[in-house]
Amino acid sequence: MIQYVSPPRRIVLNNELSEVGKIRDFLLPICRDCHLDEDTIKRLNLAVEEWIVNIVSYAYPHGTSGTAEITAQIGNDGVLTVVISDRGVAFDPTKVGKVDTEADIDQRTVGGLGIHLIRTIMDTMAYERTDDGRNVLTLTKQL
DSSP states (O other), rough: OOOOOOOOEEEEEESSGGGTTTHHHHHHHHEEEHTHHHHHHHHHHHHHHHHHHHHIIIOTTTOOOOOOEEEEEEEETTTEEEEESSSSSSGGGGSSOOTTTTTTTSOOOOOOHHHHHHHHHEEEEEEEOOOSSOOOEEEEEEO
């Protein structure tokens, strides 16, 4: 088990695809301090990137400025907790059905693969819509 506790890290991204590249630099110090292997780092980065791309693509009406805030921390239990919040349109990814990855490509419905990837990579995914209008997605991963 990881015996490292990280202080919380925070970044605020604009809802622009050009911001997605900042995620790796944001997560890398925590991952390196825990001596995570490159494959694990890539998978964690992919999970967070997938959700940020969803926010950029769907949370705010076209042409509307908005932000996404990410906080990340490793607790003394060795669990990485990533919390992603935005003030966009309400959307609960935990209500999205599972993707049939066994179906032929032409039989699959469009969408849902990003959420499928997040579910596959992370151990838990929880959603909350706060009273002040924020979408809050909490992802955890035992390291």
